[in-house]
Amino acid sequence: MQYKSQAVAKPYFIAAIGLFIGQIVFGLIMGLQYVIGDFLFPEIPFNVARMVHTNLLIVWLLFGFMGAAYYMVPEESETELYSPKLAIALFWIFLTAGALTVLGYLFVPYATLAQMTGNDLLATMGREFLEQPLPTKLGIVVVALAFLFNITMTVLKGRKTAISTVLLLGLWGLAIFFLFSFYNPHNLVKDKYYWWWVVHLWVEGVWELILGALLAFVLIKVTGVDREVIEKWLYVIITLTLITGIIGTGHHYYWIGAPEYWQWWGSIFSALEPIPFFAMTVFAFNMVNRRRREHPNKAAVLWALGTGVMAFLGAGVWGFLHTLAPVNYYTHGSQITAAHGHMAFYGAYVMVVLCIISYAMPILRGRAANSNKAQVCEMWSFWLMTVAMVFITLFLTAAGILQVWLQRVSDTPMSFMATQDQVALFYWMREWAGVMFFVGLIVYVISFFIKGETKAATQ
């Protein structure tokens, strides 16, 4: 570790992994509820489990992004963090707020929670992924702003690199677009239209800047390729991302009451969205092939290559599968959407956060890389989780195709619930793939506790 203050990243990474485990546990509960409908009812109804599952995902990724920023920015800026104390304070505030919110979801009826937390003053709750009570939403804004202040001040007083600039842009964008979560017009069409300004412009916009910055940082470190080369490719890739992704928002506007030209604009631009993901895959492999050093942390390299491939498959290929309006007319809101969502989030964001953790955590613990034994264990967890996610995606896709056929294409369409019964087999297989994913996650956690011969950190 080059700078003492980078150490504040450690609790962030640990919290991220802890919440990740929680997310998967609730995922397994929901997977089971898909086939054993009354499982844990009425203690944990599906909607509550889903809220916890998706909100934990978002929060742990945010912990990961923040940890990554605290680790990367001092090194990029060649200066200590502006205020390590603020970073630690924010950690506890964010963790407490997150925990309280999840406990609120689990133990207070949602309508009561809304009443208790001032939803009558400003109604923002009850929209997918934005279910957080008003105080939590405000807390996110405050934490994000204080975090951005800390990071921005650090960048301003030190060296300014392309990576830290792109990272900052991504993080600022994240905070700014989150503000649309406070806009909840009565008009459902407008509500949905701007809801996507948070959701789409996050995951297919500013988050990809963060993804690019994290990946570029790790690639510089593990390959030794010239910063100049990596940074200019980073710019090219994120340019492609935003010029396709911003208008690509239109692929969410086909059937929600927005004008019909979005079917054309959305189809055309989102059809191009796989290109930046493909570029990122080629970029990652190219840089690793051109490496000028053999970094002892093989696991981090594996995660870096993995995120390239899986983001392309999940976001690029599975996104393209159902993004064209004539296809989407049949697949919209089906299990195909769920299949895409799972692999895209895993490939693009879960893997890149695990990549930076894999690279940074050994250094934060005082060694250049983990022992060979620990790395082998970590690589096992990589393959278990990744293969499991491929299966989850394939099974959900199969369920989705069957669902679309029986419920929407057929001349004698079945009702939703009758269709669900027909595809139950695929839900069972998805659940078993989910168990495999969980095993992979446990192996991942175990890898942190495996000792063995290690080299002292040189940097």
Add this chain to the structure above:
Amino acid sequence: MTSHALPLPNSTEPRLAGDLAIWFFIMAELLAFAVFFAAYAFTRAAHVEEFNLAQQALNRNAGAINTLLLLTGSAFVVRAVQGALAGEARRAAPWMLAAIASGVTFLVVKMVEYSAAFDHGVSLSSSTFDMFYLSLTFFHFMHVILGLVILSVLWLGLRAGRYGPHNMNGLESGAAYWHMVDLLWLILFPLVYVIH
């Protein structure tokens, strides 16, 4: 036009005019337009009568004038680039200004055309043809604006004497972008205004 640019000693190898980065951008833009053009062509094939009829209403004269304006503008840009290459950046600056003037005139003609169309109730939602007509031309219209911003920066650079035989990258990159804007119109105009 610039195949003989930047006479590096000991180098006879062909050279890409302009920065590789701008070529990535140009390729991405061309791809987006290509998909849009293809979508138009396929939709037209399915609604030939309707499209033919709607095309009659377009102002072909305005389109033709604009074609001339963009072609002339491109020629001016070439003169400016050649001037800089000859080490005469300051004296080449007026050529760039002339290119900007033709681009601005394009915008004015286009706006006159638009305002007449809007008066007739043309909008993105009024018909499939209108959707394509407005989307394609407006998407291109915005590119002309971006191109003009770039040309203005280049013009200032020329006046400041920033470009010369050994510093052509920015100038050539901006010029390449402008030529792309021109090229796109040369496809768009016959496709949407002329071909029946």
Add this chain to the structure above:
Amino acid sequence: MSGIFTKSMARNIFYGGTVFFFLLFLALTFDSHKEFPKRDNSQNLTPQVIAGKKIWETRNCIGCHTLLGEGAYFAPELGNVYPRRGPEFIKAWIQSQPTGTPGRRQMPQFHLSDEELDNIVAFLKYTSEINTANWPPNIEG
């Protein structure tokens, strides 16, 4: 073939391209706003519908159902439930939950008053009259 590839050019294109496409997006959004009134059924946005939307949100209906295809995929699409089932069925259904059938998916009991039930039905009616370009493909949603 040789060429130049500079970071500063790549950076400038990133900024220029991003601003350009964001402005284009804003322009299309501006046009969408002009078109919304023709499609969004806002003329029927009565206080009852508004109250219904709030019930929809505070019971986290989106956590299981989809509405115009967005939400969770655990329970039926409700954007067109009004024409599919009619107001009386919807109210009776909500009141009779959970069914308690072993092994079946369960919907919680929300203890809604008659007025609240009317509100949620009004909201679902309003939603079903939004012009969604003929989505979903059939009444089953």
